[in-house]
Amino acid sequence: MSEMITVNLKIWRQEGPDTKGVFEKYTQKVTTEASFLEMIDLLNEELNNQGLEPISIESDCREGICGTCGVMINGQAHGPRKATTTCQLHMREFSDGDEIVIEPFRAGSFPVIRDLVVDRSPFDQIIESGGYISVNTGAASDANLTPVPKEAADQAFDAAACIGCGACVAACPNSAAQLFTSAKLAHMALLPQGQAERWKRTESMVGTMEEFFGSCTNHGECHEACPKEISLDFIAFMNRDYMKAKVKNRALSGQR
Amino acid sequence: MTQTTSERYRVRPIRERRREWPFPFNLYQTAVGRKWVMAVTGIGLLGFVLIHMIGNLHVYEGPAKMHEYAESLRNLGSGIMPRSLILWLLRLGLMVMFALHLHSAITLKEMSRKSSLNATFQGGEKKYEGGREYIAANYASRTMRWTGPIIALFLFYHLADLTWGWWLGDDFVAGDPYHNLYSSLSRIPVAIFYVIANMALAWHIFHGAWSMFQSLGINNPKYNHLRKGFAASFAGLILLGNLSFPIMTQANLIDEDERLCQVDDLEGTDEILACLTKQLEDH
Numbered sequence: 001m002s003e004m005i006t007v008n009l010k011i012w013r014q015e016g017p018d019t020k021g022v023f024e025k026y027t028q029k030v031t032t033e034a035s036f037l038e039m040i041d042l043l044n045e046e047l048n049n050q051g052l053e054p055i056s057i058e059s060d061c062r063e064g065i066c067g068t069c070g071v072m073i074n075g076q077a078h079g080p081r082k083a084t085t086t087c088q089l090h091m092r093e094f095s096d097g098d099e100i101v102i103e104p105f106r107a108g109s110f111p112v113i114r115d116l117v118v119d120r121s122p123f124d125q126i127i128e129s130g131g132y133i134s135v136n137t138g139a140a141s142d143a144n145l146t147p148v149p150k151e152a153a154d155q156a157f158d159a160a161a162c163i164g165c166g167a168c169v170a171a172c173p174n175s176a177a178q179l180f181t182s183a184k185l186a187h188m189a190l191l192p193q194g195q196a197e198r199w200k201r202t203e204s205m206v207g208t209m210e211e212f213f214g215s216c217t218n219h220g221e222c223h224e225a226c227p228k229e230i231s232l233d234f235i236a237f238m239n240r241d242y243m244k245a246k247v248k249n250r251a252l253s254g255q256r
Numbered sequence: 257m258t259q260t261t262s263e264r265y266r267v268r269p270i271r272e273r274r275r276e277w278p279f280p281f282n283l284y285q286t287a288v289g290r291k292w293v294m295a296v297t298g299i300g301l302l303g304f305v306l307i308h309m310i311g312n313l314h315v316y317e318g319p320a321k322m323h324e325y326a327e328s329l330r331n332l333g334s335g336i337m338p339r340s341l342i343l344w345l346l347r348l349g350l351m352v353m354f355a356l357h358l359h360s361a362i363t364l365k366e367m368s369r370k371s372s373l374n375a376t377f378q379g380g381e382k383k384y385e386g387g388r389e390y391i392a393a394n395y396a397s398r399t400m401r402w403t404g405p406i407i408a409l410f411l412f413y414h415l416a417d418l419t420w421g422w423w424l425g426d427d428f429v430a431g432d433p434y435h436n437l438y439s440s441l442s443r444i445p446v447a448i449f450y451v452i453a454n455m456a457l458a459w460h461i462f463h464g465a466w467s468m469f470q471s472l473g474i475n476n477p478k479y480n481h482l483r484k485g486f487a488a489s490f491a492g493l494i495l496l497g498n499l500s501f502p503i504m505t506q507a508n509l510i511d512e513d514e515r516l517c518q519v520d521d522l523e524g525t526d527e528i529l530a531c532l533t534k535q536l537e538d539h
């Protein structure tokens with residue numbers, strides 16, 4: 001059932017990376033059937049009509065799979081609904097007269113580009129430093145040539161669900177990127193295809209992560225904020241693999 | 257993406273990678289490795305806290321038995337090694353673990369602070385204008401860096417009080433822990449301080465004894481559900497045991513009225529200790 005509500009918005013406005021930002025207040029009338037981003041679209045249209053600068057906010061797929069749309073909504077990454085990206089959040093989560101504070105994801109390594117848009121490219125740098133497997137190109141091999149236990153496949157799939165949105169870092173009181181990095185490591189380390197580069201990859205991706213982000217204290221806020229509900233188990237898995245990578249000499253890994 | 261990853265816009269690292277130290281010291285250079293050290297030293301400290309608590313339960317057997325327990329700690333390994341050597345090695349180990357635990361905690365926190373610089377970082381965590389509704393992080397996990405220093409301060413007070421006898425003055429009898437404990441904890445402010453500090457300790461353990469499993473990568477769906485229960489029970493056990501001492505003293509269940517070797521009647525430490533030894537032999 002749809003209903004018209006009026007929400008009081010308090011939105012972070014910042015011209016560029018080096019300028020100081022401030023909160024601006026707006027009110028917006030909207031149907032509860034609208035998505036959160038549609039509500040912002042309406043507001044932007046009005047700002048545009050008044051000759052004012054619209055609010056910059058990122059979005060692409062608007063179906064919860066690309067990971068661009070994250071913002072903090074009332075102090076929660078991607079807003080109040082569990083396992084939901086900002087684009088999949090609907091105005092029915094709010095009531096008439098609510099104040100909604102919208103601010104960018106914050107972390108030292110996520111500089112604000114403009115308004116609510118932050119630069120999450122340190123994630124790309126973590127991926128660049130090892131988030132791949134090497135396979136020979138050429139004729140495609142037969143499907144299911146490499147047997148994978150169902151449990152491992154499921155678990156790897158869960159890890160691969162990470163959309164790289166950065167909510168984990170934003171929600172973390174330490175600005176740590178453990179959840180993202182461990183998900184990116186686990187979806188390969190759990191599968192046979194990821195074994196060849198497993199240890200080198202772990203060392204190198206964790207190394208890059210530590211250049212940019214804080215140190216995990218196992219609060220668990222990342223998991224709660226994560227729209228894909230990535231499990232904290234992957235963080236423990238990463239910690240274990242990292243120590244193994246550092247301590248063992250892989251030249252003799254065939255030796256029992 | 258092409259724009260943001262091209263050299264010009266590339267976000268600069270907050271920390272430069274340093275030259276790697278030789279193994280195994282290089283482990284301590286990385287945050288994950290340092291956290292591992294924090295967890296391992298944490299386990300060592302947990303072991304100490306547990307044994308210390310259990311050992312102190314001897315106080316309920318009276319002054320003579322308590323004296324005997326203290327002596328047996330000093331006599332550990334004697335006959336093979338010089339007296340007190342093992343005790344001193346244990347103390348040295350504890351000091352090293354404590355120092356590493358503290359150093360890793362402080363430096364890792366600093367790393368998190370630096371990683372949150374364009375955010376508001378207050379009281380050990382990042383703040384948002386829209387308030388921050390914590391969902392998973394509990395009070396214990398968010399107060400580790402307050403409970404930790406309370407424990408450190410308490411530890412210093414505790415050593416100065418019952419090991420070095422700074423505050424008991426003439427009332428302090430080296431080698432008669434029952435008497436010292438009674439003299440100290442029978443003062444109400446001291447009892448209250450002990451209660452508060454041990455609540456902080458239990459609080460710290462409540463998060464720490466779970467967190468260490470994650471830091472060490474001890475994680476398996478088979479037993480994961482047991483980890484929080486383990487941490488809570490461990491913290492509860494320590495709390496119960498340690499709180500009993502100030503409370504029982506205040507309730508006069510630990511007192512010196514019935515004591516055979518009355519400290520006031522005897523002259524000097526040697527006589528008191530001799531009396532306690534005799535009492536043990538007569539038993």
Ligand code: HEM
Nearest residue numbers: 217294295298301302361400404405408464465467468471
């Ligand atoms: C000077 C006193 C102490 C300070 C400043 C201190 C500080 C800390 C800090 C900041 C953490 C990290 C918390 C987190 O990950 O969120 C921690 C973890 C821990 N502490 Fe302490 N601590 C102290 C004493 C102790 C003592 C006496 C024990 C033992 C009973 C202990 C056991 C632990 C354990 C088991 C952990 C978990 C390590 C991990 O997360 O991997 N700590 N401590």
Ligand code: SF4
Nearest residue numbers: 162163165166168226
């Ligand atoms: S782990 Fe979750 S919160 Fe973090 S980047 Fe991936 S999808 Fe987003």
Ligand code: FES
Nearest residue numbers: 062066067069087
């Ligand atoms: S716009 Fe793609 S996840 Fe929200």
